[in-house]
Amino acid sequence: MITIPFNKPYLTGNEVKYIENAVSRGKISGNGYYTKICQDLFRKKFGFKKCLLSTSCTDALEMAAILADIKDGDEVIMPSYTFVSTANAFILRGARIVFVDSRSDHPGMDESQIEALINHRTKAIVPVHYAGVACDMDLIMKLADKYNLFVIEDAAQAIDSYYTGSDGIKRPLGSIGHLAAFSFHETKNIISGEGGMLAINDERFIDRAEIIWEKGTNRSAFFRGEVDKYGWVDLGSSFLPSEIIAAFLWAQLEKLEEIQSKRLEIWEFYLKELQDWSISKGVNLATVPNFATNNAHMFYMVCKDVKQRKCLIELLKKNGILGVFHYLSLHKSEFYREKHDGREIPLADHYSNCLIRLPLFYELSEKELKKITETLKSF
Amino acid sequence: MITIPFNKPYLTGNEVKYIENAVSRGKISGNGYYTKICQDLFRKKFGFKKCLLSTSCTDALEMAAILADIKDGDEVIMPSYTFVSTANAFILRGARIVFVDSRSDHPGMDESQIEALINHRTKAIVPVHYAGVACDMDLIMKLADKYNLFVIEDAAQAIDSYYTGSDGIKRPLGSIGHLAAFSFHETKNIISGEGGMLAINDERFIDRAEIIWEKGTNRSAFFRGEVDKYGWVDLGSSFLPSEIIAAFLWAQLEKLEEIQSKRLEIWEFYLKELQDWSISKGVNLATVPNFATNNAHMFYMVCKDVKQRKCLIELLKKNGILGVFHYLSLHKSEFYREKHDGREIPLADHYSNCLIRLPLFYELSEKELKKITETLKSF
Numbered sequence: 066m067i068t069i070p071f072n073k074p075y076l077t078g079n080e081v082k083y084i085e086n087a088v089s090r091g092k093i094s095g096n097g098y099y100t101k102i103c104q105d106l107f108r109k110k111f112g113f114k115k116c117l118l119s120t121s122c123t124d125a126l127e128m129a130a131i132l133a134d135i136k137d138g139d140e141v142i143m144p145s146y147t148f149v150s151t152a153n154a155f156i157l158r159g160a161r162i163v164f165v166d167s168r169s170d171h172p173g174m175d176e177s178q179i180e181a182l183i184n185h186r187t188k189a190i191v192p193v194h195y196a197g198v199a200c201d202m203d204l205i206m207k208l209a210d211k212y213n214l215f216v217i218e219d220a221a222q223a224i225d226s227y228y229t230g231s232d233g234i235k236r237p238l239g240s241i242g243h244l245a246a247f248s249f250h251e252t253k254n255i256i257s258g259e260g261g262m263l264a265i266n267d268e269r270f271i272d273r274a275e276i277i278w279e280k281g282t283n284r285s286a287f288f289r290g291e292v293d294k295y296g297w298v299d300l301g302s303s304f305l306p307s308e309i310i311a312a313f314l315w316a317q318l319e320k321l322e323e324i325q326s327k328r329l330e331i332w333e334f335y336l337k338e339l340q341d342w343s344i345s346k347g348v349n350l351a352t353v354p355n356f357a358t359n360n361a362h363m364f365y366m367v368c369k370d371v372k373q374r375k376c377l378i379e380l381l382k383k384n385g386i387l388g389v390f391h392y393l394s395l396h397k398s399e400f401y402r403e404k405h406d407g408r409e410i411p412l413a414d415h416y417s418n419c420l421i422r423l424p425l426f427y428e429l430s431e432k433e434l435k436k437i438t439e440t441l442k443s444f
Numbered sequence: 445m446i447t448i449p450f451n452k453p454y455l456t457g458n459e460v461k462y463i464e465n466a467v468s469r470g471k472i473s474g475n476g477y478y479t480k481i482c483q484d485l486f487r488k489k490f491g492f493k494k495c496l497l498s499t500s501c502t503d504a505l506e507m508a509a510i511l512a513d514i515k516d517g518d519e520v521i522m523p524s525y526t527f528v529s530t531a532n533a534f535i536l537r538g539a540r541i542v543f544v545d546s547r548s549d550h551p552g553m554d555e556s557q558i559e560a561l562i563n564h565r566t567k568a569i570v571p572v573h574y575a576g577v578a579c580d581m582d583l584i585m586k587l588a589d590k591y592n593l594f595v596i597e598d599a600a601q602a603i604d605s606y607y608t609g610s611d612g613i614k615r616p617l618g619s620i621g622h623l624a625a626f627s628f629h630e631t632k633n634i635i636s637g638e639g640g641m642l643a644i645n646d647e648r649f650i651d652r653a654e655i656i657w658e659k660g661t662n663r664s665a666f667f668r669g670e671v672d673k674y675g676w677v678d679l680g681s682s683f684l685p686s687e688i689i690a691a692f693l694w695a696q697l698e699k700l701e702e703i704q705s706k707r708l709e710i711w712e713f714y715l716k717e718l719q720d721w722s723i724s725k726g727v728n729l730a731t732v733p734n735f736a737t738n739n740a741h742m743f744y745m746v747c748k749d750v751k752q753r754k755c756l757i758e759l760l761k762k763n764g765i766l767g768v769f770h771y772l773s774l775h776k777s778e779f780y781r782e783k784h785d786g787r788e789i790p791l792a793d794h795y796s797n798c799l800i801r802l803p804l805f806y807e808l809s810e811k812e813l814k815k816i817t818e819t820l821k822s823f
Contacts, residue, residue: 074472081467084688085460093453093637094630120499120638123659123682137516149659149676156679157536251473258472258686259499280502280528281779297528297777300535303502307637309463309688398676400660 068385075427083312095305122248122261126154143191144174197362199228216242226360328361447764454806462691474684492643501627501640505533523553524792576741578607595621605739707740
């Protein structure tokens with residue numbers, strides 16, 4: 066019997082009120098009032114050139130793959146230790162995925178291994194900011210410049226997290242690559258059930274992104290009076306979420322700072338309480354490189370082996386606590402192992418086997434937190 | 445100043461209550477309680493083998509295109525007089541679209557013209573049940589059998605509408621082809637803002653559909669205990685809507701009969717009031733073939749020419765009424781005209797130029813209805 070779940074969606078209190086308001090405005094399909102105010106806030110707060118809400122982060126990645134004009138045989142470089150959508154979005158356009166291993170100090174991809182994987186078919190690099198912790202974007206953007214590649218940040222977990230490059234400027238994740246995708250799935254810091262967003266930083270993509278978002282039509286330009294009738298001008302899909310979803314998200318956005326600071330408190334409690342214990346057990350706790358900030362999306366630990374992880378998950382479970390593992394290396398998946406080029410990707414496998422995530426949600430009480438750390442310490 | 449809009453989303457009253465309930469269940473991502481009860485009700489009421497809610501009808505069509513294994517160079521036959529998503533979903537998989545003209549008595553596609561367009565590259569036929577009125581499915585299914593093609597019903601407008609074939613059996617639209625896609629966009633009879641559903645009638649597709657729906661993973665089978673861990677096994681996307689959307693839809697579904705009968709009343713009022721007038725003006729009113737039922741999704745009129753339509757739309761507008769035209773022939777669109785094979789498709793063009801839709805929504809009052817018909821009669 067689980068008494069402390071791994072995740073619990075947090076409601077700020079205004080969600081239903083804003084949904085009612087969206088409904089009373091007589092428009093609950095996409096691209097209405099709440100969509101616009103959410104997009105505006107994201108744009109202004111994080112300095113993206115343009116934002117488009119989507120029905121999921123998966124869909125935002127699919128928009129990015131269309132915008133990057135990914136075609137049969139193009140290669141896209143990304144970590145093996147990531148969610149399936151990072152890869153699927155590009156495979157749907159015909160791409161071959163070239164997987165990079167993770168860093169030894171962090172499950173994010175090892176930037177130093179990317180260049181050796183670039184060839185004339187390479188079209189894009191997709192850094193995944195695992196746990197909301199930045200990849201070393203200076204290195205990645207330099208490679209993109211050198212080889213003329215697109216960088217599409219998978220910022221699913223990375224809202225309100227930052228990267229400081231060699232110029233000393235602190236930039237929001239998702240504002241650095243040409244394009245970026247965010248998730249508002251119920252497991253994220255701010256949520257809308259299912260939901261996501263495409264952030265566009267390279268202005269060349271803005272007009273086309275809006276068209277693709279509106280099912281391949283120039284409907285948005287029409288409603289701004291820029292064209293006198295609208296029609297089918299490009300590929301596209303229905304990437305817009307309902308106003309019901311956008312209204313929900315708006316209530317979350319209003320409380321972004323409060324949510325972030327509460328999550329950070331929890332994260333730091335874990336770190337402080339578990340530090341000595343983890344050293345004694347050969348467990349590595351989550352780390353944040355100097356160039357990155359911590360948005361406290363996730364608190365994870367890397368066990369010394371798969372057996373230790375199994376025992377820890379069982380111990381937690383016996384005490385009513387749900388700790389969970391995370392991704393399984395994509396290069397070893399049933400779907401892709403035959404398509405993979407056969408390289409060993411050992412650290413991705415290591416994190417697949419040994420990483421464990423602890424409960425982390427707004428309403429996690431101090432008492433529950435203590436129960437979790439005390440349970441672990443009894444191991 | 446418009447006082448009678450073209451559409452107004454109707455709320456049955458329980459939408460917000462069910463959304464609150466979904467939230468209180470602690471799960472607002474997809475495939476939860478409300479998703480399941482919606483899917484079960486659709487399946488039982490309409491005899492589909494399996495239903496999967498989606499974020500839009502567009503997305504349901506995209507799932508169908510993946511399931512039908514549409515590949516580069518495959519041809520897909522569909523009407524030119526349809527929404528862009530009917531075509532985009534297949535183009536995203538590499539298909540070439542072969543457009544069929546509309547019927548002279550109805551904007552739906554002329555079934556008698558399909559066979560001449562079939563060749564060895566043809567993979568699927570996509571009948572669009574325009575205005576919720578059935579295509580002649582006997583003819584289409586016979587062709588599919590003869591040439592081994594998939595039939596994917598675009599039933600976006602066709603919920604709770606029926607077709608009676610030569611065997612005398614009345615079958616729900618969406619239950620006849622191998623696959624079918626429905627829309628719950630705010631302009632439809634029952635709504636969820638943005639939303640849709642894939643109906644699966646050919647059992648061979650059931651397992652794979654669920655995988656594609658869950659981002660290419662066998663997560664659903666895992667939660668049923670059929671596999672001991674879940675992973676990446678296929679292509680896929682995030683086609684699941686949030687439970688917030690499903691909860692909204694459930695409130696609508698509870699009132700399906702009430703909504704349908706009210707819409708039918710409005711539809712019949714138009715028909716009765718406008719019959720004599722339309723004959724005198726050379727305007728053709730919406731018709732329903734003997735093999736089809738009418739779900740009163742739409743009341744449309746076909747003017748004798750584009751000039752007459754323009755005058756009628758202006759007359760309505762001057763009286764505060766929003767009447768609108770509908771699709772523009774896809775074979776003449778900026779996106780597809782160069783890709784089209786050059787055939788003339790005159791009736792699709794005729795409906796593009798001459799069709800006008802009148803306001804039709806649950807809360808349209810008798811007074812408003814009378815104002816609309818009286819305004820038209822003053823023409």
